[in-house]
Amino acid sequence: MIIQPGRRETADNGVTLVETLVAMSIAGFVIAGLVTGFVQAAKQTESSAYVLAAQALATQGLEQTRAAKWDPTGSTGVVDQLVATNFPMVVTNLDVPGSNSRLVYATNRTTISVISTNPQLRMVQVDCSWMFPSSGRIYTNSIYTYRAPDQ
Secondary structure, three states: OOOOOOOOOOOOOOOOHHHHHHHHHHHHHHHHHHHHHHHHHHHHHHHHHHHHHHHHHHHHHHHHHHHOOEEOOOOOOOEEOOOHHHOOOEEEEOOOOOOOOOOOEEEEEEEEEEEEEOOEEEEEEEEEEEEOOOOOOEEEEEEEEEEOOOO
16 A cells, blocks of 8 residues: 555544535525526517517508409499498407416407598507406507508
8 A cells, every 4th residue: 555645544534514515505506497498498488479469460460451442433432441440359369378277358449540641541450458367467569550451
């Protein structure tokens, strides 16, 4: 057996209780950070799903107004279906995949404003209001477009 100078050979080369506690506390902080990260990622994913579903619902309302006939110089007479009374307020549930147990209702409101009469131009605004389930806060997704006759 070779003994190096300055080094004592003893039988107590194990891990102390303090070293074990420090290692366990570091591991606990790492695990807590990972769990918190996963929880935050899940909340953000849920929020994004609701926002995108509300935006799709608002876009659906906008597409309905784009499909309305507006022909002020038609051969069969003036046709104007692009009026607010043709687009009542609609309450429906958000189509969020995987959330069958929690229904979130949204309200679509369509507003049509005359921007110009010569040339004819209208602004269409669709607001989709909904409440986030876990926080209870109300959010509104809005979409706007301008429309001329026969477009």
